[in-house]
Amino acid sequence: MAATSAGADPLADDPHLNTVPRSPAEAARISTVTAPTSDFSAPEPFEANPGGAATVRAMATADAFSQFSANLSFEDELRFKLGNALFRKLWVSSPSSTLASDGLGPLYNARGCQSCHLKDGRGQPPMDPEQTGALSMLMRLSVPVAPDAPVSALSAYLAGRDGAPVAATMPDPVYGNQLQPLATPGQTPEGRLAVTWTEEPFAFPDGEQASLLRPDWRIDSPHYGPFADGIMISPRIAPQMIGLGLIEAIPAADILAGEDPDDTDRDGISGRAAVVISPEFQRPVLGRFGLKAGAATIREQSAAAFSGDIGISTPLVPAPWGECSAAQADCRNGPHGDGDARGTEIDEEGLDLVTFYSRNLAVPARRDLDDPQVLAGKQQFYQAGCTACHRPKFVTHRLSDRAEQSFQLIWPYSDFLLHDMGEGLADNRPDGRATGQEWRTPPLWGIGLTGQVSGHTRFLHDGRARNLTEAVLWHGGEAQTARDHFVSLSPQDRAALIRFLESL
Numbered sequence: 001m002a003a004t005s006a007g008a009d010p011l012a013d014d015p016h017l018n019t020v021p022r023s024p025a026e027a028a029r030i031s032t033v034t035a036p037t038s039d040f041s042a043p044e045p046f047e048a049n050p051g052g053a054a055t056v057r058a059m060a061t062a063d064a065f066s067q068f069s070a071n072l073s074f075e076d077e078l079r080f081k082l083g084n085a086l087f088r089k090l091w092v093s094s095p096s097s098t099l100a101s102d103g104l105g106p107l108y109n110a111r112g113c114q115s116c117h118l119k120d121g122r123g124q125p126p127m128d129p130e131q132t133g134a135l136s137m138l139m140r141l142s143v144p145v146a147p148d149a150p151v152s153a154l155s156a157y158l159a160g161r162d163g164a165p166v167a168a169t170m171p172d173p174v175y176g177n178q179l180q181p182l183a184t185p186g187q188t189p190e191g192r193l194a195v196t197w198t199e200e201p202f203a204f205p206d207g208e209q210a211s212l213l214r215p216d217w218r219i220d221s222p223h224y225g226p227f228a229d230g231i232m233i234s235p236r237i238a239p240q241m242i243g244l245g246l247i248e249a250i251p252a253a254d255i256l257a258g259e260d261p262d263d264t265d266r267d268g269i270s271g272r273a274a275v276v277i278s279p280e281f282q283r284p285v286l287g288r289f290g291l292k293a294g295a296a297t298i299r300e301q302s303a304a305a306f307s308g309d310i311g312i313s314t315p316l317v318p319a320p321w322g323e324c325s326a327a328q329a330d331c332r333n334g335p336h337g338d339g340d341a342r343g344t345e346i347d348e349e350g351l352d353l354v355t356f357y358s359r360n361l362a363v364p365a366r367r368d369l370d371d372p373q374v375l376a377g378k379q380q381f382y383q384a385g386c387t388a389c390h391r392p393k394f395v396t397h398r399l400s401d402r403a404e405q406s407f408q409l410i411w412p413y414s415d416f417l418l419h420d421m422g423e424g425l426a427d428n429r430p431d432g433r434a435t436g437q438e439w440r441t442p443p444l445w446g447i448g449l450t451g452q453v454s455g456h457t458r459f460l461h462d463g464r465a466r467n468l469t470e471a472v473l474w475h476g477g478e479a480q481t482a483r484d485h486f487v488s489l490s491p492q493d494r495a496a497l498i499r500f501l502e503s504l
């Protein structure tokens with residue numbers, strides 16, 4: 001189902017979409033419409049609606065991220081609501097009289113999707129160093145593989161594509177790919193995720209003060225004994241859930257067009273596409289979802305979450321014990337919820353409903369976009385070079401079966417590529433294509449509503465930033481020049497830039 005005329009790169013193909021090819025005239029119009037603006041005297045046409053025709057009115061409540069695409073059909077509203085019920089559902093351990101809801105764990109991170117993606121917004125790090133119980137984040141784990149291990153399919157593919165094979169890692173042989181800090185009765189949690197924060201004062205050249213919280217993440221009380229040698233950990237906060245279906249509908253070719261691995265335009269910013277072997281399509285595809293873009297589709301990310309985070313099997317990831325390894329016999333032999341009429345603990349239809357729901361959580365409209373301070377801040381955002389990664393606009397594919405996402409001008413403020421963000425933000429844990437210093441540019445749409453929706457303003461992959469200013473100050477690596485530009489601005493220009501972010 002190749003849709004765009006991007007030549008032979010198989011990654012430019014979008015096997016997850018039913019697309020209608022763009023005509024050359026359309027492609028030309030799209031490149032005009034998506035070109036960066038240089039006029040900051042007034043908002044651009046359609047800028048008020050970052051999710052195109054799917055955009056909803058910005059509610060002034062904590063429900064601002066929980067609305068469905070404005071252009072959803074009446075029938076599909078029902079599908080959205082059924083999906084919402086599954087997203088909010090709290091799973092219970094087996095055996096249980098509530099058969100359709102059992103199968104939790106035995107080891108798990110949370111009892112439901114909504115526990116981490118609370119109000120469809122983002123999670124936060126533990127507030128109290130002694131906090132136990134459910135968190136709205138998770139910790140990924142891996143270890144280096146032996147030098148003589150066979151080359152992975154992904155590495156072999158990438159070596160052929162651009163001569164850049166990936167670092168060879170594997171899940172911890174006992175704990176797996178992710179720490180499960182909770183367990184059903186009779187089972188023992190794998191360990192406890194903990195962090196120590198160090199406050200680091202920061203002074204702008206103009207004398208204004210800020211302060212950064214540097215985290216030191218660790219895992220306490222590992223139940224199954226020490227981790228394997230060279231264990232690498234990656235703490236990740238649950239991201240906001242809005243606009244995901246639109247991101248999924250961006251032509252892969254348009255994301256790939258932003259790649260500049262050798263920095264041929266010498267702007268100090270490279271940007272590399274994430275590549276994953278899709279479990280569903282059994283071939284290399286562009287990764288778009290997750291903080292290192294490790295998942296190609298919402299469906300694959302959701303199935304992985306059911307398994308890894310909740311211990312619920314799906315047709316895509318059918319093991320009833322979630323991601324318990326063979327070394328965790330008590331977990332593997334524990335009670336499970338599969339084998340009844342559902343087949344897997346959640347069936348194809350259930351997985352499709354949750355996927356549909358996640359695809360249609362709508363992006364709220366911009367606020368105050370014609371305010372002079374917001375417009376001045378927009379200009380600062382462009383001049384500081386933020387748009388080199390936080391790319392303002394895309395036009396989605398024409399789709400024959402997803403009218404809500406079809407052919408929309410969208411404003412995610414992301415290029416969906418991987419960037420080296422320097423040592424300060426590094427988790428030092430390579431993940432698929434991404435190195436230990438790379439992260440996917442997160443979309444910025446809706447970011448100004450974070451406090452209202454989530455009751456906190458913790459940003460970046462591990463929630464270390466307490467506000468937008470701290471988030472920008474942590475930028476390093478490819479973003480160092482943009483960050484330094486931000487630091488050198490007058491307090492008034494800096495405030496305008498932040499005000500622009502708050503209007504997104």
Ligand code: HEC
Binds near residue numbers: 110111
């Ligand atoms: C333990 C907390 C937690 C739970 C529970 C959880 N998620 Fe997530 N979710 C995350 C984190 C963390 C990420 C980022 C993952 C990564 O970087 O690999 C994420 C990413 C996602 C994404 C991709 C978003 C993006 O912007 O790329 C989707 C879609 C998603 N989750 C859906 C779900 C669904 C559906 C469920 C329930 C089946 C669920 N999640 C349960 C923490 C959670």
Ligand code: HEC
Binds near residue numbers: 269390
């Ligand atoms: C080289 C690419 C790049 C440039 C340039 C860049 N960013 Fe980012 N930005 C990122 C990446 C990648 C992250 C995620 C980092 C992380 O989570 O550790 C991020 C995160 C953010 C966040 C937090 C988003 C969230 O959801 O937590 C904000 C706000 C932000 N950037 C604003 C800016 C501003 C303002 C500028 C210009 C001064 C800028 N960025 C320049 C790549 C970039």
